[in-house]
Structures are given as structure tokens and as C-alpha cells.
Amino acid sequence: MLEIKNISKVYGEGTAKVVALNNVSLRVNEGDFVAVMGPSGSGKSTLLNIIGGLDHISSGEVILDGERIDNLDENALVDIRRGKIAYVFQQYHLIPSLTALENVLLPLTFCGADKKDQKALDILKRVGLEKRAEHKPSQLSGGEQQRVAIARALVNDPSLILADEPTGNMDRKTGKEILALFEQLNKEGRSIVMVTHDPEIAGYAKEIVVLQDGQIVDKVNHAGGNKC
């Protein structure tokens, strides 16, 4: 469903030039659960942003469901964010003035579907937070906030979920609960690309891609157990 071909990303110019990604190619099929690993500064987050059309590339192609999305304009990218792809961030990135329920409703608001409270409640129930629906993010624990963020990602029923260090701010036990949730979503048929620097967390994925200095240095496929 998603293919990136020979992409490079360069920040800055001249002596300040930083090559974040160098000729990276990757394929994510339907139902895949890919972990992108690597030390900080290796270009993992940049890769994730590019996959989701949040960042521009310097060269190469990003193809989603057979269509190039790297050269799409802002409006077309908005359509992709409203349906096919959703994000989960390390910092949760919830809107502090809105309750858990309202944060989940936000993507629907932007789509123009403003009377879907029940749908949002059902999804909150799925992530085990139906009793926290009226709480503001500041009244929720880190794990709970991330569940709200996951619920928000799910509300538009995306086929691909991009997660950037989703458990980075949590203790091990909470992190495992979140990862279990991701595994479950993956079993339902959603593709997941998750960035992490933690091998144990990466172990939850079916496939691990290791990035270093902007290049893919290793690919491990758990499902088949083979190196590619």
C-alpha cells in the first residue's frame, strides 16, 4: 500500500547542509507492522513525517495506494490525513483546552462530521477510557493521554497508522499496554509504522528497519524470521 523509492532529505544549504535521509527505499504492505529503529538523529522521525506527507522530500518518490503523494499540494494532503493515514506522537499532542472526547472528535470536526459523539465514545471505550471522556488532557496520565491520541487516530478509520515513539514518555508497564493496543489494531488489518529506539519495543513489530546516518542498514522480518 505504501512505497517509498530512493528518497533523500536534505536540510539547510552549503556548509550548514545536513543529510537526514540518503536514498532510502521501503515498502509497507497492507497489514504490516513495521518498526523503524535507530539512534537519535538517524532520520527515523524525518522518515515518518515524509511517509505521512508532513514533510517534503529533496528527491525520490512516495507512493500511497498507487498514487504519488510527495508532490501533492496541501489540499490533497489534507484529504489523505482525513482518511488514509493517522498519527500517534510521543508527546501525545492533544489540544489542552479540549476534553478527551473532544480531542477524539477533532478530526471529525475538520471533516465536517460534527455530530458523531457516539462514535467517538465507542472508540474511547475501545481504548478503555470511556470513564475519562470528560477529562482534560492535564487531568490524565501519560498512558491515558496516549490512549486518547490513539482513539483520535482511529476515529477516521485509517488504513495506516504512523507512530513516533508512542511509548517514549511512559513507564514500561504502560508502554506495554499501549503496544498491546497497537498489536490489536494491526490484527484488525491496519498497517502500522512505528518509530522507536528501543529494541524491546521494536520487537512487537513484524518487521524491523534499522536506520543509521540516514540510510537503512538492516531489515529484519519477524514474521518470516528472515533477514531481507
Add this chain to the structure above:
Amino acid sequence: MKLYQVVVKDIMRRKKRVLYASLGVVIGITTIIAVLTIALAGQTNIYGQLEKYGANLIVMPAISDIDIGLGGLSLGTLAVGDNYIFEDKLSEIRQISDGKIREALGIEDEGDIATIAPKLYMNTKVNGTFVIVVGVDPQEERQLKTWWKVSQGKYLEAQDEALVGAIAAELLRFNVGDKITLNGGEVTITGILEETGSNEDYQVFVPLETAQQAFDKEGLVSSIDIRALCNACPTSEIASAINENMPGVRAVAVKQIAETEMGMLEKVSKLLLALAAITLAVGCFGVVNTMTTSVHERIKDIGIMKAVGASRNQVIKIFFYEAIIVGVAGGLLGYVAGTLLAYIIGPLIFGGVAVTYVPQYFLPSLALATLIAVIASVYPAFRASKIKVADSFRSL
């Protein structure tokens, strides 16, 4: 959940910020509303005084007084000699006045329309004290001086009766039933007026013919008051028609006198309004500033919203909704503050004039404030819409 609800919830969390943003608008609107409210109070005051005068037009002998002036500045008038209008000109004046009114209102009524009240002013000694005796047409005068109330006795009816102003009655110890001598003629006081607060309080009113006979002024009057009794009546036209067609008299529309005074008021108001507009423009930049700061502060929120599906237009809308709230808040506060300011400053400027709040200014002040806030938000909103999601998260 609608987009505006998202904005409202966010603003509730940043109330102080929003109030601060609206401050620029508040100051501008306050100044404008204060100036307008005070100017209107001044205007109402002038009109009120005119209304009290009763007449819309005054016809005087053409050379009864000399204007004392310096360039365009009037220093008042100097009365010289005895000048009168012949009473027989009344019918001609009536013809012109009623004709003009019929023309203006498109009516063909044959009866009298305007109230035309001739007067003969005489200064004379009564019981050893000088008083002004005014000969009037009792019926016409009654229609002109709608505010007259007789406190004792009755209104003028017969030729040998007199009506006395409240203060004149008090000073000269007149009572109803007293007989007084006017330059030979004798009249009986049949009524005393309630105090009106004008110089009528010092005058003695008798029927016109009685005054004419007593002072040997048969067929003469000092001035003629005309009351057109309608707001749309062409008083200036009547005045110029009388001036053109009747030599020897000068007609002045009271409105013209008022306009001179109004003109001054208007000039001052315009100057103040110009200053207020500058204040508003400066305030507008203040809003641009706070809004731009607001964009910087909320880069992350904007990034999140874009990441979960907000389009550029929706981001712009969010800022415009915020601008509308800032504008409405600013307009509301500005209206209240401006009105309060007018209540404080107005009486100082116009010497105790009663300032009243003007409800008609409320909606326009909201609209103007909103317009300014929206204009001030165009650039910040545009900048916010250009924020790239990846950049917004990187900047943290």
C-alpha cells in the same frame, strides 16, 4: 463539535490573552463612542433649547439692529432706534409660509397652517418699575408657547386683560384681579404664568390691540414668530421667500442660527473623530501584534490540528473566529467604556449637559470593532495557515 466550539473552548483557556488582544480595539472604540455620545448630547442640548424657543422662523424689521462682527465672528447685535413692521404684512407672510408648506407636503388645504404670532414689545413703567409689555395675539401665542401653564387665574381672553410672567408677578407683587396702568390704558391682571426659565418670566402679556392703542403704535408690530409645526417644513425656504418678496423685513430660520452653532460642534466632533480613528488604527496594529504572538504561541496546536486533518482554510477560519470574538469583546467593552467616559467628560465640556447613552451606537461599535479585529487578523491567520506540521513539532 463545530469548529467555532473548538475556538471558544480554546479562548476560555486563554481569557487574559484574548482580553489583551482586544485592548487595542477597546481603546479605539471607547474614543469614538465617547466623542459621538458627547457630540450628540451637545446637539440634543442645542435642539432642546430651540424647541423651547417655539418658533421656527422670526421675522424682524430689516434695520432694527446692526450685527457687530469681526471677520466671520459674530459679536452680537446692537439695537438702534424704533423700527416696526406694518401689521398688514401679516397676511402676506401667512400666504408665503402656508404656500411653501403646502408645496413641500403636497397638500391642498385651504385653511391656515402655520402659527403666525405677531408681537409688539414695549418697555414701560408699571407701578414705578420698568417692565417689558408684550402685545400678543392670544390664540396664536398659545399655539406657539405650548409649554405655557397658567398657575393662577386664566389665560388672556378679553382686550382689557393681562397675563403676567411668574417673576414679574412676584417682584411687582401682582395678584389676579389687580388693575395696572400701561402708558394710560388700564388692564386687569387675570392670569399669572408658571415659571418657564426664560425671559418670559419677566414680561407682561396683553392682547396686541391693547398694547398698540396704549402706546400709540396702531398697525405696528416689533417682530413676528412663525411656527411651521412640522419637521419637514421648509423653514429656510420660507425665510428666503419672505426676504425676496417683502422689502423692509428680514426673516431668519431658527434652524440657520442653530446650524451656525451646530457647524462649530460638528467641526470639533470631526477633529476628535479623526483622532479617534487614529487611535483605532494604532489599536489595529496592537491586535496584529497580539495575534501574531498568538500564532507563535500556538504553533504546536496548529500543527496538531493540521496533522489530524485541518485544512489551510480551517486554520484561517479558526483565527477569524477568534478575531470575531476579540472584536465583539472589544466592541462591547469599548461601548461601555466610551459611554462612561462621555458621562464623565460631557458635562465638563458642555457645562452640565445631561449625557445619555445611545443604544443605536451599540451594534455599529460591535460591527466596527469586529471589522478591525478581522482585518488585523488577516496576516497572522495567513501565517498560521502556512505552518508546516513537521516544522511545528520540530520547533518544540
